[in-house]
Amino acid sequence: MVLPCVESLSLVDHHCHGLLLRDLDRPDFERMLTEADEPGPAGTTLFDSHIGFAVRRWCAPVLDLPRHAAPDVYLARRRELGVEEVNRRFLRAAGIGAFCVDAGYLPEPLTSATELATAGGGTGHDILRLERLAEALAVDILTGQLGVTHFADTVRERVTGASPTTVGLKSVAAYRVGLDLPATRPTDREVAAAVRDWLGLIRRGVPIRLADPVLHAFLIWTGVDAGLPVQIHVGYGDAELDLHRCNPLLLTGLLRALAPTGVPVMLLHCYPYHREAGYLAQVFPTVHLDVGLAVHNVGRRAPALLAEALELAPFSRFLFSTDAFGLAELYLLGARLFRQALSTVLGDGIADGDWTDDDARRVAELIGAGNARRVYRLSEPGRETTAVTSSRSPGRSSGPRVTAPAPATLEDR
Amino acid sequence: MVLPCVESLSLVDHHCHGLLLRDLDRPDFERMLTEADEPGPAGTTLFDSHIGFAVRRWCAPVLDLPRHAAPDVYLARRRELGVEEVNRRFLRAAGIGAFCVDAGYLPEPLTSATELATAGGGTGHDILRLERLAEALAVDILTGQLGVTHFADTVRERVTGASPTTVGLKSVAAYRVGLDLPATRPTDREVAAAVRDWLGLIRRGVPIRLADPVLHAFLIWTGVDAGLPVQIHVGYGDAELDLHRCNPLLLTGLLRALAPTGVPVMLLHCYPYHREAGYLAQVFPTVHLDVGLAVHNVGRRAPALLAEALELAPFSRFLFSTDAFGLAELYLLGARLFRQALSTVLGDGIADGDWTDDDARRVAELIGAGNARRVYRLSEPGRETTAVTSSRSPGRSSGPRVTAPAPATLEDR
Amino acid sequence: MVLPCVESLSLVDHHCHGLLLRDLDRPDFERMLTEADEPGPAGTTLFDSHIGFAVRRWCAPVLDLPRHAAPDVYLARRRELGVEEVNRRFLRAAGIGAFCVDAGYLPEPLTSATELATAGGGTGHDILRLERLAEALAVDILTGQLGVTHFADTVRERVTGASPTTVGLKSVAAYRVGLDLPATRPTDREVAAAVRDWLGLIRRGVPIRLADPVLHAFLIWTGVDAGLPVQIHVGYGDAELDLHRCNPLLLTGLLRALAPTGVPVMLLHCYPYHREAGYLAQVFPTVHLDVGLAVHNVGRRAPALLAEALELAPFSRFLFSTDAFGLAELYLLGARLFRQALSTVLGDGIADGDWTDDDARRVAELIGAGNARRVYRLSEPGRETTAVTSSRSPGRSSGPRVTAPAPATLEDR
Numbered sequence A, B, C: 001m002v003l004p005c006v007e008s009l010s011l012v013d014h015h016c017h018g019l020l021l022r023d024l025d026r027p028d029f030e031r032m033l034t035e036a037d038e039p040g041p042a043g044t045t046l047f048d049s050h051i052g053f054a055v056r057r058w059c060a061p062v063l064d065l066p067r068h069a070a071p072d073v074y075l076a077r078r079r080e081l082g083v084e085e086v087n088r089r090f091l092r093a094a095g096i097g098a099f100c101v102d103a104g105y106l107p108e109p110l111t112s113a114t115e116l117a118t119a120g121g122g123t124g125h126d127i128l129r130l131e132r133l134a135e136a137l138a139v140d141i142l143t144g145q146l147g148v149t150h151f152a153d154t155v156r157e158r159v160t161g162a163s164p165t166t167v168g169l170k171s172v173a174a175y176r177v178g179l180d181l182p183a184t185r186p187t188d189r190e191v192a193a194a195v196r197d198w199l200g201l202i203r204r205g206v207p208i209r210l211a212d213p214v215l216h217a218f219l220i221w222t223g224v225d226a227g228l229p230v231q232i233h234v235g236y237g238d239a240e241l242d243l244h245r246c247n248p249l250l251l252t253g254l255l256r257a258l259a260p261t262g263v264p265v266m267l268l269h270c271y272p273y274h275r276e277a278g279y280l281a282q283v284f285p286t287v288h289l290d291v292g293l294a295v296h297n298v299g300r301r302a303p304a305l306l307a308e309a310l311e312l313a314p315f316s317r318f319l320f321s322t323d324a325f326g327l328a329e330l331y332l333l334g335a336r337l338f339r340q341a342l343s344t345v346l347g348d349g350i351a352d353g354d355w356t357d358d359d360a361r362r363v364a365e366l367i368g369a370g371n372a373r374r375v376y377r378l379s380e381p382g383r384e385t386t387a388v389t390s391s392r393s394p395g396r397s398s399g400p401r402v403t404a405p406a407p408a409t410l411e412d413r
Helices: A026-033 A050-063 A070-081 A083-094 A113-118 A130-142 A149-158 A190-202 A211-226 A248-261 A272-284 A294-309 A329-351 A357-378 A394-398 B028-032 B050-063 B073-081 B083-094 B113-120 B128-140 B148-160 B190-201 B212-225 B248-261 B274-283 B296-308 B329-351 B357-376 B395-399 C024-033 C049-063 C070-081 C085-092 C112-122 C131-142 C148-160 C188-203 C211-227 C248-261 C274-283 C294-310 C329-351 C355-376 C393-399
Strands: A011-016 A096-102 A123-129 A166-171 A230-234 A265-269 A287-288 B013-018 B096-102 B123-127 B168-170 B228-232 B265-269 B287-289 C011-016 C094-100 C121-127 C168-170 C231-235 C266-267 C287-288
Touching: A011 A265, A011 A329, A011 A357, A011 B287, A026 A050, A026 A083, A050 A070, A050 A294, A050 C231, A070 A083, A070 C188, A083 A113, A083 B028, A083 B248, A083 C011, A096 A113, A096 A166, A096 A357, A096 C329, A123 A130, A123 A248, A130 A149, A130 A166, A130 A190, A130 A211, A130 B248, A130 C287, A149 A190, A149 A211, A149 C211, A166 A211, A166 A287, A166 A357, A190 A211, A190 B128, A190 C024, A211 A248, A230 A248, A230 B265, A230 B357, A248 A265, A248 A272, A248 B190, A248 B357, A265 A272, A272 A287, A272 B287, A272 C274, A287 C070, A294 B296, A329 A357, A329 B190, A329 B228, A357 B212, A394 C274, B013 B265, B013 B329, B013 B357, B050 B083, B050 B296, B050 B329, B073 C085, B083 B113, B083 B329, B113 B123, B123 B128, B123 C329, B128 B148, B128 B212, B148 B190, B148 C112, B168 B212, B168 B357, B168 C329, B190 B212, B212 B228, B212 B248, B212 B296, B248 B265, B248 B274, B248 C287, B287 C355, B329 B357, B329 C188, C011 C266, C011 C329, C024 C049, C024 C393, C049 C070, C049 C294, C049 C329, C070 C085, C085 C148, C085 C329, C094 C112, C094 C168, C131 C168, C131 C211, C148 C188, C148 C211, C148 C274, C168 C211, C168 C355, C211 C231, C211 C355, C231 C294, C248 C274, C266 C274, C274 C294, C294 C329, C329 C355
Parallel strands: A011 A096, A096 A123, A123 A166, A166 A230, A230 A265, A265 A287, B013 B096, B096 B123, B123 B168, B168 B228, B228 B265, B265 B287, C011 C094, C094 C121, C121 C168, C168 C231, C231 C266, C266 C287
Antiparallel strands: none
16 A cells, blocks of 8 residues: 555664663553643553554564554563564564764663664764753853854854764754744854853852743754754654644744755645644755654644645755654654655555556655655765764764763753 | 444533523524634535534434535524424434533523533533622622622632532633733732722723733632532633633743642633643643634534544543533533544544453553543542432532623623 | 536625736746745745645646646746736636725735726726725825824725725724734724824835724724725735734724624634634624635645534634735636535535535525625626726725835735
């Protein structure tokens, strides 16, 4: 049912996370399944949802169970196999050839980019979370290792000098202050003033957690200046987020100012603002988008979602991602449901004579892998790559110190 | 065509209103049909709309007319049968087993919860409109029967001591100030200050109509403290409403603050923000939603609407409602189109192998009745119930004085 | 596949623009194709998009090429035929019987309403852009030909005395200040003060470009007072626009204030706020909408879009438009995709028994032509018409001077 040209794609997951390394009981599994922090009212279960049904439909067979196995049966089998085997099976089944991993959210130890790549049979690449870098420098200032006036230059050095395994950057401004960021490039003077204000807050006991529109904008500009694609969290996220402040249209002024640089800006997730994001991708040549996270959460509605997101977005500006986090099921579901969705969208067009097989094949390759390879400058699979990487790779030691989990950022991913 | 498990559901209508008790001419019928106050430009008719076509398709046969009968034929037959018979027929045909009735909007006499229940063959339950309660107390203050400083306590007493037929509360803050309500619980001092300001306005000639974010928030907190589910009007309404201030995401801060109480919050209508409401239902375990009012207005588009609303919402957090008001046709259409929609959504999933017959049956029962019975603590049909009620029941006399229509609230429902 | 009653419609295009008069190379063609200013990143093409595929699918055969011809082949053939022949072919094939042309955006010479009508075999009508009128008067004030205090009266005279070929007015407030316009009618005093402020800006070197909420609102009121339908740009546009300020719900207060006049207000484009616009059309009897511009951009998604826009909008309040600009392909695509969409929406309803053939026929005629003829008071085709017109018609000379391109308004259309 899935078009062969889609089924055979070795996907590039341009935005994802590590996996949990422990076995889970049912409440923990439900807690990890969606963006909810808790399973819900007594007598109800999050398995009664699109994603819950999708787990039973698509994941159960990977664990040798019949389709639609009951949740308790599923979880018992999951524990029986053990997390390592479970992770391995789902990663293999997902058919992802490259993982661009944001390891900036680590409430507990998770698999690294290398480990994902090894288990999944692909390559791993790092995405550097900009706020983590800034927060690490705030600590350096507080401990007297860095002067406030050197903050801006040090950020620039760290970004420019990021390990060669770093293929992109990421901003979680959405979680901290929303997306109504200044449209003009902050001056170094404004940056220093904002850092001073921030340090003042920290010294008065506020946790080390960047939440300043000027500094978020500065970080994005710094990434763009370094020529690295900048991912921006948009829309859908957990209960810590104010979704109405995460409409990508709030970024319009900033995107307009960034456009002349030609550096790609990647709008992540986007739901329920995926049409708005598609519009931005049409009018600004640097803007790209995905609907990761939403795809696996909406289950069999993924084709409807993808169809909407692609209404205005040029097909060279749309990317695949899972935004999988913690549960290996999310890799399988993200990839499986995306293939179903892409196949439906492309196949319906072929059936109606609106485009040719060749067109569909080319678009499938662009969306599934080619656009990401172009944006992040990844090698073709099978060719030499410099990016097989690990968060423990030697190059990393000279990079920003972002491997330790920071309690203050526990809520974002 | 409708799945048997959906067709046979005895629905719980968790948000509805009374019916008109007089016969209608065509302009009046058109005026009651949609959220428009007037039939529209000369030479046009509101029968040329989704809801108009749905009336001719689904309601005409209930009045012994052929499908698609012309509007004038339909209205002649309606008058011929008389409003009582028309109301009885549509209520019986709707298959609703329980009615949760908001009688807080009474521009003219309407049927009570008991009368609806009697005509429809089910049970009736009351929803107390919080703003009506506050407005009644404002009158008491103005007439010297209540001191300003006792306002907060009296609201709490009235809510806690509401008649046992009262199963839930309702806020129409959306109509008055929009949904950007304070996220923190107002103190009694703030409440008293707000009441004083409000009374000052009334004494200067402003109609008695609560419109103060602090007081709307206070009322919602009071309901939650009493452990009663609080319905909040969201989105779609008539021309008096500023729809862009009725986005449920504006409630995010308040919903976050309310979540630890565990008390259900019911987002009503939600269109066109039903995806946003579904997101809130996913991330906050206390949040529930419906797409009442929209379902009958969008006619054959109801399946599309329901599918969108259920993308993220856990199936245990979605409810049926008609929001029928005035015209008995709206009960029939609300129920009929909802059954069609639910059947389409569930049946398509079965057909594609995405869930089982049993899953569909369970979800149908949750959405059609079970979720409402859980939230409002209604008895199972056939078992003993304390809730067969009437707005004239004895318990009512000690409850809040909310039966008289208040001109100042004519615009909200 | 398209219903005969839709295929045979002689459409009224109630909002469109002139066509380029020169041949185009591929980058120029891609630049004109969507709302993007540039073709996009190296190695990508805007032909890989819904609209690009639609050009190859629907336009290639009109130029005697096979469906799905490659872009370079298509552009070579286009140049071979020459722009005049290309324009003639697409206009004929579009089946548009009347063109309501906004000639207020002229970055270079474009065909006039008469020329479009002649080439397309229909009638041409003029839409007067209100901001151009105001900007022409600002020049008159600056050159001493008009006193500031006469601005308001002169606007009123020019609008009331517009050439008989002028059937409607248009506001591009969306492009200048967004749609959060004052709800109350500005007084002449407020208008004069705003004009003074504006002239002060111009004298300090700011380009002559109206961007003042009071003046945009004044212009709209002036049009409504003159009894002429006022078109308002809503939603979707190019990179100069801040889309989040173009939500039609921001107009709610103004629309409420305008409703008693009974004068039609036409919400143009609306995407992605077409559901919101449909809601406004339901609750305010004067509000109409279209989804022009979006229809040809979303290609085969047009039926989905139309279905959403019509959920709440009464069918007598929805209109066809292309918003074609520059490329004749956009007339063909706008009309073709609209017919497909309308046919799908109406045909599916017939197939499901939700309405009759006669209903579908009546609605098709309303949406395709009848509503526009009613609103703009156009004659029936085949009957006498006073509106066969030209932007060079004698009546024009006494009208507002709006024919010359003004650099300051280059970004809006």
